[in-house]
Amino acid sequence: MLLQQLINGLTLGSVYALIALGYTMVYGILELINFAHGEIYMLGAYLGIIILGFFTAVGLTAFSLPLALGLTLLLTVIFSASYGFTVEKIAYRPLRSAPKLSPLISAIGVSIFLQNYVMITQGATDKVFPPLVSSAGVTVLSTRITFLQASIIVVSGIIMALLHAFIRKTRTGKAMRAVAQDKSMASLVGINTDTIISITFIIGSGLAAVAGLMVSMYYGLVNYFIGYSAGIKAFTAAVLGGIGNIPGAMFGGILLGLIESLGSAYISSEYKDVYAFVILILILLIRPSGLLGRNTEEKI
Amino acid sequence: MLRLENIHTSYGPIKAIRGIDMEIKKGEIVSLIGSNGAGKSTCLMTISGILTPSGGSIVHGEQDITGLPPHSIVSQGICQVPEGRRIFPRLTVLENLEMGAFLGRSDFMPTLQRVFKLFPILGERKKQYGGTLSGGEQQMLAIGRALMSNPEILLLDEPSLGLAPIMVSKIFKTIQEINSEGVTVLLVEQNARAALRLSDRGYVLENGVITLSGSGRELLDNDKVRHAYLGE
Ligand SMILES: Nc1ncnc2c1ncn2[C@@H]1O[C@H](COP(=O)(O)OP(=O)(O)OP(=O)(O)O)[C@@H](O)[C@H]1O
Numbered sequence A: 001m002l003l004q005q006l007i008n009g010l011t012l013g014s015v016y017a018l019i020a021l022g023y024t025m026v027y028g029i030l031e032l033i034n035f036a037h038g039e040i041y042m043l044g045a046y047l048g049i050i051i052l053g054f055f056t057a058v059g060l061t062a063f064s065l066p067l068a069l070g071l072t073l074l075l076t077v078i079f080s081a082s083y084g085f086t087v088e089k090i091a092y093r094p095l096r097s098a099p100k101l102s103p104l105i106s107a108i109g110v111s112i113f114l115q116n117y118v119m120i121t122q123g124a125t126d127k128v129f130p131p132l133v134s135s136a137g138v139t140v141l142s143t144r145i146t147f148l149q150a151s152i153i154v155v156s157g158i159i160m161a162l163l164h165a166f167i168r169k170t171r172t173g174k175a176m177r178a179v180a181q182d183k184s185m186a187s188l189v190g191i192n193t194d195t196i197i198s199i200t201f202i203i204g205s206g207l208a209a210v211a212g213l214m215v216s217m218y219y220g221l222v223n224y225f226i227g228y229s230a231g232i233k234a235f236t237a238a239v240l241g242g243i244g245n246i247p248g249a250m251f252g253g254i255l256l257g258l259i260e261s262l263g264s265a266y267i268s269s270e271y272k273d274v275y276a277f278v279i280l281i282l283i284l285l286i287r288p289s290g291l292l293g294r295n296t297e298e299k300i
Numbered sequence B: 001m002l003r004l005e006n007i008h009t010s011y012g013p014i015k016a017i018r019g020i021d022m023e024i025k026k027g028e029i030v031s032l033i034g035s036n037g038a039g040k041s042t043c044l045m046t047i048s049g050i051l052t053p054s055g056g057s058i059v060h061g062e063q064d065i066t067g068l069p070p071h072s073i074v075s076q077g078i079c080q081v082p083e084g085r086r087i088f089p090r091l092t093v094l095e096n097l098e099m100g101a102f103l104g105r106s107d108f109m110p111t112l113q114r115v116f117k118l119f120p121i122l123g124e125r126k127k128q129y130g131g132t133l134s135g136g137e138q139q140m141l142a143i144g145r146a147l148m149s150n151p152e153i154l155l156l157d158e159p160s161l162g163l164a165p166i167m168v169s170k171i172f173k174t175i176q177e178i179n180s181e182g183v184t185v186l187l188v189e190q191n192a193r194a195a196l197r198l199s200d201r202g203y204v205l206e207n208g209v210i211t212l213s214g215s216g217r218e219l220l221d222n223d224k225v226r227h228a229y230l231g232e
């Protein structure tokens, strides 16, 4: 029972962590809480269904399921990243030197727009993810882990490790950290800060899309408002780990997933969605800089 | 090689720079002195593109660079060490230097060796976070980082600020050394005497306008300068 909950929690937590990374990276660089980020995750879920539906229609899925899934993942990431890139360019960049509240309001506007855009174009009812991936799995010690759960955990783990290496080791990753620490100084060493900000949105949106696709496969259902609660939970995860802190977002996401799943099992599943809010309030009251955050304005 | 023509720069309603003309020739060290709030930093930030002038033009060689973004100015070989060091505190010393070389305007390893030769302490501390260096070490890192871009023109904003006297003279000696390797320098300093001594020419800025200019020697001998800036 405990082991089962840990596995469920880890699966959920990996997804929260992927989304939380987008919040935290954007916050680290722009000090903006990108309220539209949950919607990019939702778009990822829809795009996954649409693209996989197309592949099924043309017979690719029947030809090779792994190929179809791989291509779906790739295209979903590319499309969602373009959405993220465009949102930043249209809704945030023109407000770069405006008071901090302005881009925040703009973000809420984008979020409402994207929800309604999907509701109008895709309908207000639930969409079903084609049940292509079997619910097979293995059972050990009366604990069941499906292949899908294992894939979610493994894929998320790999992506996070790659991201970590990218930020630590590459020239662009170091430039992202430099921009997060001192934007105008970064421009004085020759870094094009707008390009770095675009890259940040592209990466964050890509990660959210992976999460969206995996969750829609996991639950089998999507609708136009899933971005809202997932967004708030991932945001909580980011704050829990220390907003702006990348390892913090990974840690916060997984911790939140575990708390939710253990809380549902041992306290009450009625309150499943309440745990995140309770944690958010507690952390803001007790340790606003988050568990891994520093007390100063340090980021990334 | 760098010419400012009738430059005006404002912060909203505050007119910090009101029509200045300056010229810096290749290979020179030029000082810009003036009291607090005179507009010296504003002038440097206008050159490096952080601020956009509301009037006038900046010409580098043959090219009008007015209003270009900072990263394009750096790619032209004009590099600023801003007031207050501004090293990246959570990047290591080496990563800070790598960021200085971001545009790849020079071969990385030889330039790095050159910087380590100039500031051996940076070589010893290369794995340490920038933020953990002492003030003087941070200033060396800030200058070293700028050198990593292989600049033609180096803009230095109060490099001696907050340093012990021994460090101050070391920094001035280093500036001379850098200059002798062919880098043109525009130096903003409170320490007017030391700055003018090593400068070919100098400008005095008061309330956003240039009130005096001349060779370093001329300014050092000028009564007004001696009175107002050398404390004599
Ligand atoms: N961000 C800003 N907003 C408004 N006014 C500013 C800003 N920065 C500078 N100023 C004003 O512009 C004027 C020139 O400032 P600047 O920083 O260029 O002076 P400075 O000569 O470098 O002085 P210091 O020797 O103290 O560094 C000052 O009156 C200052 O108050």
Ligand SMILES: [Mg+2]
Pocket (backbone or CB within 6 Å): B040, B041, B042, B083, B157
């Ligand atoms: Mg100044």
